[in-house]
Amino acid sequence: MKKIVSTILSTVFTATVFGQITTTRVAPKAEQIDSSPYDSSKNFLGADPQKYIGLELYLNGMAESLQKYGYRNFYVDYKKTPLSSKSNIYKSTDSYSSKYNELAGKYFMVMDVIKHPKASENEREYGKKFYLKIQEKEGKDVIYFEYNAEFESEFPFIVVSFFNKLKQTEIGKEFTVRGRNWVSSDAMMDMKTGKPLSNFDAGGKWKCVDVTIEDRYYTLSLILENNKGEQIPLGFKKSKIKYWAFELPEAEEYRKRFGDENWQLILEGKLKIGMTNEMCELSWGKPKSINETVTSGKKTEQWVYSDNYLYFDNGLLTAKQ
Numbered sequence: 047m048k049k050i051v052s053t054i055l056s057t058v059f060t061a062t063v064f065g066q067i068t069t070t071r072v073a074p075k076a077e078q079i080d081s082s083p084y085d086s087s088k089n090f091l092g093a094d095p096q097k098y099i100g101l102e103l104y105l106n107g108m109a110e111s112l113q114k115y116g117y118r119n120f121y122v123d124y125k126k127t128p129l130s131s132k133s134n135i136y137k138s139t140d141s142y143s144s145k146y147n148e149l150a151g152k153y154f155m156v157m158d159v160i161k162h163p164k165a166s167e168n169e170r171e172y173g174k175k176f177y178l179k180i181q182e183k184e185g186k187d188v189i190y191f192e193y194n195a196e197f198e199s200e201f202p203f204i205v206v207s208f209f210n211k212l213k214q215t216e217i218g219k220e221f222t223v224r225g226r227n228w229v230s231s232d233a234m235m236d237m238k239t240g241k242p243l244s245n246f247d248a249g250g251k252w253k254c255v256d257v258t259i260e261d262r263y264y265t266l267s268l269i270l271e272n273n274k275g276e277q278i279p280l281g282f283k284k285s286k287i288k289y290w291a292f293e294l295p296e297a298e299e300y301r302k303r304f305g306d307e308n309w310q311l312i313l314e315g316k317l318k319i320g321m322t323n324e325m326c327e328l329s330w331g332k333p334k335s336i337n338e339t340v341t342s343g344k345k346t347e348q349w350v351y352s353d354n355y356l357y358f359d360n361g362l363l364t365a366k367q
Contacts, residue, residue: 086211089266090198095176098156103180103203107150107264116143117150117202124177124190125163136189153206154180157188204259204266212257212282216268219254220294221285223270224313228280228290229262236276237269243276248313251294252278289331300328317356321363323347326356 084097091097105117120136132138137148162175174195181188194200225248227234233242237260252270260267260279267279284290292300301309304325311318312329321329326349333349333356340346349356357365 084207086205086207089203089205089208090201092198093174093195095178095193095195096159098178098205099159101156102183102206103154103156104206104209105149105152105154106202106204106259106266107261108146109263113146113150115141116146118143119192119200120144120149121177121190121192124160124179124192136187153183154203155183156180159193160190162192209257209266212266216254216257216282216285219268221252221254221270221280221291222294222297222313223250223252223291224248224289224315225250226290226315228284229278234278237279238275238277243272243278244274245272248315249310252291257282288328317363317366319363319365323349323358323361323363326358326363330354330356 084091084101107113108115116139122134122136126134132142135142135144137145139145156178158179160177160179162172162177164172165175176193176195177190178193179188179190223246225246227246229235234246235241236243250272252272254268255271255277256269258267258269258279259265265279265281266283267281268285269277270280271277280291297309300312304312308318308321308325311321312325315329317326317329327333330351333351335350337348337350338345345358345360347358349358355367356363357367
């Protein structure tokens with residue numbers, strides 16, 4: 047009888063032990079640090095700002111309409127609350143920013159990269175923020191720039207080695223333009239004379255002869271030249287977007303695949319029934335959304351743009367609206 051009772055108690059005790067609900071700590075995602083050396087292929091390094099250490103930065107200018115606001119995020123002491131006083135703003139103005147004329151065009155060396163002091167307290171708000179410890183090359187002032195890994199638009203510098211590499215890789219490239227003015231709604235102008243171009247039709251051939259910063263909007267640009275010696279600035283970022291231009295080898299490959307007639311329509315941003323969805327995307331760009339229906343032996347798509355719709359059957363354009 048004692049043996050039976052003992053067996054019952056043992057069973058109850060075992061069930062009790064294994065029936066308890068527990069929680070187990072899961073370690074947070076480990077910080078991934080890219081230890082590969084900087085290869086000068088990017089200007090903005092996002093979540094890898096430590097690669098800026100030892101690099102020279104050039105503080106780019108601003109369009110004239112923005113110069114009155116000065117530069118932001120330059121501080122004397124990163125440990126203080128950045129906007130605690132104007133004295134902590136490097137070369138401060140009355141509006142808690144740094145004076146444009148005293149910083150524009152300056153060169154800085156990156157001495158260190160420091161994680162934001164509040165990152166350990168509030169990872170969500172400060173985890174992507176760092177301070178670049180920089181030294182002004184001429185005056186030797188050591189200051190701190192607040193760097194946000196999420197917003198390239200807030201990074202006002204151009205890495206000198208990145209700029210030099212662009213000169214090596216981009217000068218000599220040939221482009222086919224799409225005849226769209228990427229500067230304004232006016233006629234495209236020859237940057238040397240200020241006069242309208244003699245010809246800026248879709249399909250025109252241009253060659254990159256320089257890489258520079260144009261002084262109207264202070265955009266890092268490729269200087270393209272046609273066979274008449276006319277020149278235009280093409281923003282570096284725009285040069286990588288097919289809406290504006292194609293590198294000539296790529297353009298020639300498309301022309302061979304699609305035929306002269308279809309390729310010219312694509313360059314002009316036009317469509318015709320029977321075009322493939324690839325041709326339509328090159329001509330009009332990616333749609334905002336795609337509504338797809340699949341039935342037996344047939345795939346139908348509706349491409350939604352801001353003011354237009356395209357309809358495809360098995361990848362071929364059947365209607366536009």
